[in-house]
Amino acid sequence: xxxxxxxxxxxxxxxxxxxxxxxxxxxxxxxxxxxxxxxxxxxxxxxxxxxxxxxxxxxxxxxxxxxxxxxxxxxxxxxxxxxxxxxxxxxxxxxxxxxxxxxxxxxxxxxxxxxxxxxxxxxxxxxxxxxxxxxxxxxxxxxxxxxxxxxxxxxxxxxxxxxxxxxxxxxxxxxxxxxxxxxxxxxxxxxxxxxxxxxxx
Numbered sequence: 001x002x003x004x005x006x007x008x009x010x011x012x013x014x015x016x017x018x019x020x021x022x023x024x025x026x027x028x029x030x031x032x033x034x035x036x037x038x039x040x041x042x043x044x045x046x047x048x049x050x051x052x053x054x055x056x057x058x059x060x061x062x063x064x065x066x067x068x069x070x071x072x073x074x075x076x077x078x079x080x081x082x083x084x085x086x087x088x089x090x091x092x093x094x095x096x097x098x099x100x101x102x103x104x105x106x107x108x109x110x111x112x113x114x115x116x117x118x119x120x121x122x123x124x125x126x127x128x129x130x131x132x133x134x135x136x137x138x139x140x141x142x143x144x145x146x147x148x149x150x151x152x153x154x155x156x157x158x159x160x161x162x163x164x165x166x167x168x169x170x171x172x173x174x175x176x177x178x179x180x181x182x183x184x185x186x187x188x189x190x191x192x193x194x195x196x197x198x199x200x201x
Contacts, residue, residue: 016053016063018043023064027106033061033113058118061110065121068107069128075100076131082138090190093139094163094183101168102179108165132160143194155193162189 022043026034036047036057043050054060078096082089101108115122136156137144144152161167163186171177177185 012053015045015049019045019050019053019060020063020067023060024068024107027064027068027110030106032106032109058114058121061114062118062121062124065107065111066124068104069124072100072104073131075103076135078135078139081135082141086143086194087191089139090187090194094186094190097163097186098168098179098183101163101165104165105168105172109169112165129160136160140194158193159190162186162193 019039022039023034026038026042031038034042036050039045039050040047050060054063075096078092080092084092111121111125115125133156136159137152140155140159144155147155167186168182171182171185
C-alpha cells in the first residue's frame with residue numbers, strides 16, 4: 001500500500017513539474033500568461049489532469065512564478081559585492097539587473113498583474129523586493145554611509161525604481177530601447193544619483 005502511495009506521490013510531483021516547465025517554455029516563447037488550452041498541448045496532459053495538481057489557475061501561476069524566481073535568484077548575486085571603485089560596482093550592478101529582468105520578464109508581468117488579487121503572489125514579490133533592497137544596500141554601502149538614514153532610504157528607493165522590472169518593461173516595450181541602450185541609460189542614471197564624477201571614477 002505504501003509503495004502505491006509513494007508511486008502516486010512521485011507521479012503527481014512529476015506531472016506537476018511537467019506543467020510548470022511547460023508554462024515556463026510558453027512564457028519564453030512570448031506568452032506571458034499561457035491558457036489552459038495551450039498548456040494541455042505543450043504538456044501533453046488534459047485540463048482535468050492539470051487541475052488535479054493545482055488548486056486553480058492562480059495556484060498554477062504562483063508555482064510558475066516561484067520556479068522562475070528560484071532560477072533568477074543566483075543572478076542577483078553580484079560578484080565581490082560592495083568591492084571595487086564606484087564605476088566598477090555600477091557596471092557589475094547594471095549587468096546583473098539587466099540579466100535578472102531579461103530572465104524574469106514574462107513571469108514578472110503575470111506576477112504584478114495577479115498580485116492585487118492573490119495575496120501569496122504579493123508576498124512572493126515583497127520577499128523578492130526585500131532581497132533586491134538588501135543587495136543595493138550592500139553594494140553601495142560606501143555611498144550610503146555618507147547619507148542620513150532618511151537620505152539613504154530615499155536613495156535606495158530611487159535606485160530600485162531606476163533599475164526595476166517596471167523600468168525595464170517600459171523601456172523595452174514602449175520606448176523600444178535595446179539592451180545596450182538600457183545599460184547605458186541605467187549606468188548614467190546611477191552615476192548621477194550616486195554622485196560619481198570623472199575624477200571619482
